[in-house]
Amino acid sequence: MSEIKALGYLGFSIADKEAWRDYAENILGVSVDDHDNGDMSLRVDSYAWRIKLKNSDHNNLDYVGWEVSDKQDLEGLKSRLHEHSIAFEVGSDELAKSRQVKELIVFYDPDGTRCEAFYGPLQLTNKPFVSPKGFRFITGEQGLGHIVLISKDHAAQEAFYTQLLGFKVSDYINTEIVPGKPLSISFLRCNGRHHSLALAPVPIPAKVAHIMLQVDNVDDVGRAMDAAEKAGTHFSFTLGRHSNDEMLSFYTMSPSGFDVEFGWGAIEVNDDSWHVKVHHTNSAWGHKFQRPPRK
Ligand SMILES: [Fe+2]
Incomplete structure (x- = not known):
């Protein structure tokens, strides 16, 4: 492992x-x-x-x-x-x-x-984290969250992270986010979080598709949505529930152009009982992709 x-x-x-x-x-x-x-x-x-x-x-x-x-x-x-x-x-x-x-x-x-x-990361117990919105984030053994990298050499990337670095495949989503453009996304884990890393072979120059932060209260997803709407932030994917990790989330475009998924309620994977799965949809419901407005 x-x-x-x-x-x-x-x-x-x-x-x-x-x-x-x-x-x-x-x-x-x-x-x-x-x-x-x-x-x-x-x-x-x-x-x-x-x-x-x-x-x-x-x-x-x-x-x-x-x-x-x-x-x-x-x-x-x-x-x-x-x-x-x-x-x-x-x-x-x-x-x-x-x-x-x-x-x-x-x-x-x-x-x-x-x-x-x-x-050996420095811990600041003398200066407790205080969220400006009163949110609490799920981290601990599950780490910061997850990152989805745009893979250029997808096979080499998957082999590197699984065979060399020891990540495990949780599942694959074979889907079309943009109609007519099929892609297979690999979801990889290194702890109980369903994926800390996903590899998406999308033919675009960007390096990162999105990062994800998870809160412990579903109402805070709603509060973050309200704030994003009020600020006029672009929603890249509307509210939805993912098919594989069951995260209830929405995505907004960060000021850098990549998305931030903000979610709640994902499953935790038990290594002893998990088996690799395949999905044909990104989401059980919602997560409607919305193109960013042209500048
Ligand atoms: Fe995600």
């Missing part, structure tokens, strides 16, 4: 800091910390940060941080990467300090996504 225990953190370059601040606080209900260098970080729990937003002139997914338990597991992962001739670098003390982790390594997946594996 995988040394990787959870999605730990995400790093993005962002071109519109104030739009992100507003989106983060008023719609997602996460807290925002400002840094001296102009960057912002977002908190959803006891971790010092979960999403780093680098103040920039462009939007980009910079890195995906995968958490391992301890030094031994990081060493185990290093050995396996080495055995398979996957290049990695040990993160400098300076990088570990900026990520606020004990140690980390850096490597790249076949599509070129920068992956970081780390242990």
